Amino acid sequence: xxxxxFQIAAxxxxxxxxxxxxxxxxxYWLGVAFIVAMWIALIQSWSLLSATTGYISLGHAVFYGIxxxxxxxxxxxxxxxxxxxxxxxxxxxxxxxxxxxxxxxKGPYFVILTFGFAELVKNLVMLLETRLGQFSRMIxxxxxxxxxxxxxLALAVIATALAAWTAQSRFGRGLAAxxxxxxxxxxxxxxxxxxxxxxxxxxxxxxxxxGGLLVLRTSYFAADQAFxxxxxxxxxxxxxxxxxxxxxxxxxxxxxxxxxxELLWARFPQAYMMILGALLIVFILFxxxxxxxxxxxxxxx
Amino acid sequence: MTILDVQNVSxxxxxxxxxxxxxxxxxxxxxxxxxxxxxxxxxxxxxxxxGQIRPNGGSISFAGKPLAGxxxxxxxxxxxxxxxxxxxxxxxxxVLDNVIVSAMYGSARAHRLAxxxxxxxxxxxxxxxxxxxxxxxASLTLSNQKRLEIARALATGARLxxxxxxxxGLTATEVAGMTETLxxxxxxxxxxxxxxxxxxxALMNLSDRILVLDHGVPIAMGPPEQVVADExxxxxxxx
Numbered sequence: 182x183x184x185x186x187f188q189i190a191a192x193x194x195x196x197x198x199x200x201x202x203x204x205x206x207x208x209y210w211l212g213v214a215f216i217v218a219m220w221i222a223l224i225q226s227w228s229l230l231s232a233t234t235g236y237i238s239l240g241h242a243v244f245y246g247i248x249x250x251x252x253x254x255x256x257x258x259x260x261x262x263x264x265x266x267x268x269x270x271x272x273x274x275x276x277x278x279x280x281x282x283x284x285x286x287k288g289p290y291f292v293i294l295t296f297g298f299a300e301l302v303k304n305l306v307m308l309l310e311t312r313l314g315q316f317s318r319m320i321x322x323x324x325x326x327x328x329x330x331x332x333x334l335a336l337a338v339i340a341t342a343l344a345a346w347t348a349q350s351r352f353g354r355g356l357a358a359x360x361x362x363x364x365x366x367x368x369x370x371x372x373x374x375x376x377x378x379x380x381x382x383x384x385x386x387x388x389x390x391x392g393g394l395l396v397l398r399t400s401y402f403a404a405d406q407a408f409x410x411x412x413x414x415x416x417x418x419x420x421x422x423x424x425x426x427x428x429x430x431x432x433x434x435x436x437x438x439x440x441x442x443e444l445l446w447a448r449f450p451q452a453y454m455m456i457l458g459a460l461l462i463v464f465i466l467f468x469x470x471x472x473x474x475x476x477x478x479x480x481x482x
Numbered sequence: 483m484t485i486l487d488v489q490n491v492s493x494x495x496x497x498x499x500x501x502x503x504x505x506x507x508x509x510x511x512x513x514x515x516x517x518x519x520x521x522x523x524x525x526x527x528x529x530x531x532x533g534q535i536r537p538n539g540g541s542i543s544f545a546g547k548p549l550a551g552x553x554x555x556x557x558x559x560x561x562x563x564x565x566x567x568x569x570x571x572x573x574x575x576x577v578l579d580n581v582i583v584s585a586m587y588g589s590a591r592a593h594r595l596a597x598x599x600x601x602x603x604x605x606x607x608x609x610x611x612x613x614x615x616x617x618x619x620a621s622l623t624l625s626n627q628k629r630l631e632i633a634r635a636l637a638t639g640a641r642l643x644x645x646x647x648x649x650x651g652l653t654a655t656e657v658a659g660m661t662e663t664l665x666x667x668x669x670x671x672x673x674x675x676x677x678x679x680x681x682x683x684a685l686m687n688l689s690d691r692i693l694v695l696d697h698g699v700p701i702a703m704g705p706p707e708q709v710v711a712d713e714x715x716x717x718x719x720x721x
Contacts, residue, residue, distance in 0.1 A: 351586050351593055358583045361572035368532060368566075369638050370558035370587035 188429070192345075195432065196338050203327045211326055215398065217439050218333040220419060222391050224431035225340035227416045230384035232425040233353060234377060235360035236284065239292045240299030241416050244272040244385040246408035248392030250306055253318045253402040261324055265332070265393045272389025273382050275302075280381040284374070287363075296413065303408035310404055317403040324397060333394050340387050345428045356380055411454070418461045424471020433472040485510040485642055485674050486531070486562075491540030493526055493698075500526045501537070501698045508642070508691075511668060513675045515689030515706070517682075519718070523698040524678045525567055528644045531676075532564045533557040544642065561589040563640030565631035567647045567678070573620030580619050580630060581605050581637040588638020605637035608667060610659070625652050636667070642674040649681045657684050664688060686710070694718070 202214040223245065231237045248268035255264045283294050310316065323329075347353040355376050358366035367373050396402050415438070423434020445453060464471060470478075486508040493501040500523045508514040516524045529535035531542055533554035542549045544562055552560075572580045581602035585592040592598040606612045609629040614622065619630060628648045635643045645664075649657050661684055667673045679685040685692065686706045694702040694715050702712040709715055 349595075351595075354579070354583045355587060357575060357579075358572055358587075361574060362570045364534065364554075365566065365570035365572065365634075366583075367554040368534070368558060368564055369584040369634055370555045370589065371583070372553075372555045372587075 192341060192428075192432075196334070199334055199337075200331075203330060208326070211330055213439065213443065215326065215330045215333055217435055218330065218337040219391055219395065220415075220435040220438060221337040221431055222333065222340045222387055223412075223416050224420050224423070224434060225337070225344045225428075226384045226387040226391075228344055228384075228420055228425070228431055229340075229347060230377075230380045231417075232420060232430070233347065233356040233360060234380060236287070236377065236381075237292050237417065238295045238381075238384070239413050239417060240295030240297075241384075241388055242408055242410055242412040243295075243299035243302050244276065244388040245392035245395075245412055246299075246303060246306070246404070247275055248272050248389030249396040249402055249407040250392075250404070251389070252393035252396050253320060256320060261397065265390050268393035269386045269390040272392070273386040276382045276385035277378070280378045281374075284377045284381060296410070299408065299410065299413060303404060303410075306408065307404040317401060320397060320400045320402070323400050326398065329394055329398050333391070336387050336390055336394070341428060341432070343383070344431075348428060352376070352379075414454075414457065418457050422460055422464045422471055424473030424475075427471075427473040427477070429476070430471050430473040433476065437472060483510045484508065485545055486676065487543045488527075488531070489541045491527070491530055491537050491542065493523075493530055493535065493537050499698050501530065501695075504540070504693075504695070504698075504700050506693050506700070506703060508674060508676055510641075510674050511672050512690040513664065513668060513677060513688050515685045515692040516676065516678045516695065517685060517692055517709070517715075518695035521697070522695040524695060525646055526698075527695070528564060528646055528676075528678065532562065532644060555587070558587075558638055558640070559589050559591075561639065561641040562644070563588065563635030563638045563642070564644040565628070565635050565646050565648055567650075569624070569627040569631055571619035571622070571627050571630055573618065575619055576615065577606065577611055577617055577619055577622070577630060577633075578602055578615040581633050584634045584637035585639065588640065590637065590639025592639075601639070602633075602637050605633040608636055609633045609663060625656060628652075636673075641672075642676065645675060645677040645679075647678055647680060649679055649684055657681055660684075661687055 199214055199218065203211055227238060227241050248271065251271040252264045252268045255267050279298060283298065286294055355371045358371050359373050359376060363373055392407065419434040419438045420431060422437060424430035445456060468475060484507040489505050491501055491504045504527060518524050526535060530537045533549065533552055544560055547560060549557055582598045585598040585601035590601050592601050603612065606615055609632050611626060611629050611633055614626065622630060632645065632648055649660055652660060664675060668675065677688065689706055691704060692706050692709045693700060694709060696718045701714040701718065702709050
């Protein structure tokens with residue numbers, strides 16, 4: 182418990198530093214910081230369900246994609262903040278509807294089901310867009326990158342705070358019991374179905390808003406990109422590399438990922454997925470606690 | 483007062499009749515033993531009472547409330563706790579955290595961490611696990627994991643606990659210690675206990691009444707000395 186004030190101070194310092202990035206006046210660094218905040222928001226949200234309960238979602242791109250789609254469509258009728266709220270609500274609603282059937286299966290079946298579901302929605306949206314005669318959509322007069330960045334940073338901070346709160350709350354303890362043994366959890370009074378569903382919905386809302394913000398940033402929507410499964414893979418890989426079950430895990434994972442992709446993505450785009458795969462194997466085999474585990478071990482020493 | 487009332491409960495798995503027309507009542511503050519060979523349906527009966535298994539027929543009420551259609555977590559919150567014969571510890575949590583979750587979600591409803599911790603520590607104290615509170619549950623020996631099963635059921639705040647072979651694998655001294663613990667819990671907390679045990683001597687010692695099942699059929703019920711003398715029981719156990 183002695184480490185707690187230190188941890189909070191460290192998180193606040195990171196958030197404070199990130200908040201200062203626009204002052205640099207560099208479009209490039211602001212873009213990088215936007216991506217950093219984006220992955221933190223996505224991975225913390227994903228962790229809310231997957232790291233706590235062990236239900237590994239390999240389809241979180243669906244929430245991000247639906248958020249992007251809802252935003253680009255609703256922007257014709259309403260101002261940006263409302264459209265973003267609608268993106269989050271749509272993602273949450275989608276999670277609520279599919280959660281009940283999907284959360285009945287466990288382990289590898291859950292992983293495959295979430296992945297398949299995300300691909301299904303992607304193809305449905307692509308079909309719908311084709312029928313509507315839309316192959317892609319453009320956004321004109323989007324807010325400035327600086328405004329979008331602050332919104333994204335706020336999501337990252339909220340997602341991180343939510344993860345930190347969950348870790349020590351009654352809710353989080355119930356989720357941990359579900360992860361450890363679902364039958365025993367239910368036998369000691371944990372309403373497992375309700376808790377899982379709640380975590381699933383909570384883990385979907387922020388990714389929905391993130392999707393909306395990203396579309397505003399790129400000013401361009403195409404279904405196959407918005408629902409790109411690589412987003413799902415990256416979330417899972419980064420979460421594992423960073424370390425599951427620690428609030429600092431997604432932060433360290435994101436830092437690592439962004440540095441890696443800034444170094445590699447530009448130069449060897451084909452190698453990106455291969456390197457991601459290799460990293461995943463190395464970390465699962467040799468560093469199961471992730472970077473966060475390494476750091477906390479180092480601090481103890 | 484009858485706290486648990488089981489009426490004509492039956493359960494079939496495919497063609498196998500696991501329970502046939504089982505009826506019995508357990509009085510509050512008593513210890514009720516369930517006896518029977520492997521496959522007699524004892525654990526199935528626990529599953530039916532605690533809500534993990536849906537019966538094909540019959541009815542069960544706990545403290546006057548019918549349990550039909552209730553989920554295990556709802557039944558637990560009514561004040562009915564159970565242990566599992568094949569232990570199910572929350573392995574990556576500490577022993578203390580195992581019981582804290584119990585106290586937070588069970589009928590104790592200790593939503594605040596301080597209250598849940600106090601209730602959890604009490605339960606660990608009751609079963610003699612207090613010195614191991616900080617260890618990971620997965621690192622415990624099997625007999626200690628069985629104790630943890632009991633502690634977790636107690637920490638829920640249960641008025642009735644179903645104990646499924648919690649003494650299997652314990653040494654004679656440990657069995658004596660556990661027997662004493664269960665008597666003490668009944669005395670101090672007014673706890674009602676429904677217990678399955680293969681350790682015959684322990685069951686005879688503990689129980690106020692015993693029900694004997696054979697292939698899902700109740701063949702005898704009564705005080706221990708009456709049950710051991712029962713013709714049907716002797717036939718089943720000694721041929």
